[in-house]
Amino acid sequence: MSGDETRGGTPRRFPRRVYGTGDEPDPRFSLANERTFLAWVRTALALLAAGVAVEALALPLQEVLRQAAALLFVVLGLLAAAQAWLGWARVERAMRRGRPLPAPSLSALVAGGVVVAGVLLVVGLLL
Incomplete structure (x- = not known):
């Protein structure tokens, strides 16, 4: 039985x-959440690619x-992927229950981590 079939x-x-x-919320809101x-997910892929590139390039x-x-x-790429799934589920549940939308739980950590990684690269280039 597929996910669309009924029992x-x-x-x-x-x-x-x-x-x-x-x-069931308005489909427009569910599609925006998607x-x-x-x-x-795109952000997670970009962060993973950045990590591989920094390590692979001379x-x-x-x-x-x-x-x-x-x-x-x-690590930030993995956190962004977790944020994708957890954030989607939390927002979808809130919409279905008619509750206020929750704030992204890992976004500040991901943003701060990108700043730290950028600082590491700049310091590394200047030394």
Whole structure:
């Protein structure tokens, strides 16, 4: 049975923790939430690619700073992917329950981490 099929007249959709609660919101809001999810996924991919690039390219950086920046970018990419999923689920549940939308839980950490990684790269280039 696919996610769109029904059993007993009730649609079965994954994840049940999200779709099993509240009322169906306006589709425009759900689609906007999905676009935000996809933007976080793109951000996660870009951060992962930055980490791989910093490590793979022969940049004129001190090795320890290069490795720290590369690792930080990879970790931030993983956090952004987690934010994509968790943020989508939290917002969808809030919309279904008619509650205020929650703030992104990991966005400040990701933004701060990008600043730190950038500082590591700049310091590494200047030394």
